[in-house]
Amino acid sequence: MSKRSDPRLIERVLRGEHAAASRALSLVIDEAPEADALSKAFFPKSGSAQKIGVCGPPGAGKSSLTSRLVAHYRKQKLKIGILAVDPSSPISGGAFLGDRLRIQEHAMDPGVFIRSLANRGMIGGVSYTIFGAMHVLEAWGCDKIIVETVGTGQDEVEIGKVADTIVYVTTPSMGDEIQAMKAGVMEIGDIFVVNKSDLHGSDKALSDLRSAMSLGRTHEAKPWEPPVLGTSALTGKGVDELGKALDDHWTHLKKSEEGRRRLREQHKEELSLYISRRVYRSALDKISDRNLDDLVEHKIDPASLGTKILKK
Template identity: 50%
Template structure:
């Protein structure tokens, strides 16, 4: 039995800054609770103001340390910050391993910072499939900035570009990241590149390689954003001012040319499509056991009908 949810009271508490209410709302999102539609309808009038920053990169480049440093920088500006740290799923419980959350204890007692670990649950792209709705919860709860830290799985991790207003790509010297960037299409998703652990040998070479690859891309045309490359040592908060300056410049750039609105509209379109496809899958989830499927399969094997025509007939029967 699922516990009944007083949605108006829960949303009101979250809007008032209750961490427990925010946690409960995100749990409803992750569980796909029947009250989720009511929750989203209640949150809609209060969302749309948070700035979403995605942080991605290969494992070991210092994503959690950099995220922690950015949280501190935004808090110094008096902003309320939400963090969604998407962790790999536990193979036993399916839950998040909480590694990122453990590393962010510096802000654990700050009431103006909300940190939530989310399990990827096998979803490719470095995110959880519920991340867009979780962002909406933090947005409506009054967060000025939402930082989304991805799993760190490498080349499949480009989904963040469609979710964030600004995407930060983290790299580190000595990890072959220059080659990985070229292979993974990272040049296409990064708005700001950060070479972390810049106190290591090879940092300047990594910066040089990145700038060279960016110069070869089609974003060097006049009027297009050219991603800056910044060096940091996040554990010592070195280079953080330069990162914040780059973020400010990118936000101003996309606000001025209308790209911010276009990105958010694309994000909403992707979210709508995802929800619609989930509804279609749920409606037609019994396809495998449909009595007409076997007959159609036999016709395809016999060459009496092609698989596309068979699929059309099956859909017609399901909709009848």
């Protein structure tokens, strides 16, 4: 652990050093003892960058679209951080982190920082330490942070409490408007994207999605109506429009109460993750072999034992 601690780490991250940011990310992600000090030092910078959550089913093109978006932002000289989350194996604990492969063309760009994360057992598309990781990238100087979630199914909405703007990515072959009417991820999107719009059926997919969205419309115009856009990560078509929609949403958040409301939600989620991780880990450390034997022999029940352990 000694070689990992560097008294100047915080200031080196703030100065924008890649190596320092990388080390700080590891300390935070591994929940090392130094993580609390880092979190404290970096928190004042939080809220400065637009945190963009990219979610959608596996294979929709989230990584490829992210790569296009990075190129779009780099034309504007914005500094970009990418946190790409992929699933950990529930069996081995290992992971294959493959999102980076699609974004790798930006590897040598000094204004881009890419980090692959394994979700390490957290369901919902992100990892327990996602907030800490975002704080490091905010301190490193990012203007935009793109969080690419685990390719998810229908109800992994955790990203909605993590990012400022949620981009839901789907493809022309993901089903009709009935799919788009279901509860879950379809409710948290701020921008909907039908990617792979170079493929057959994209017009129908766009209109299905738009008509499903319009079912929830009332006569009063909402301050933000989620746009439905067509993109092709393959050709780059529609990426500028997506960039514009993201800018519009960021402006909307800053101008309305919604921005503050979302920040409060995010901080609440960060706090509750922190507390539950701390309680969970310290409680689990207290479980002894004796406790387990007692359970097997029915000397005590899990509820009574659990209460006792939490009181210890």
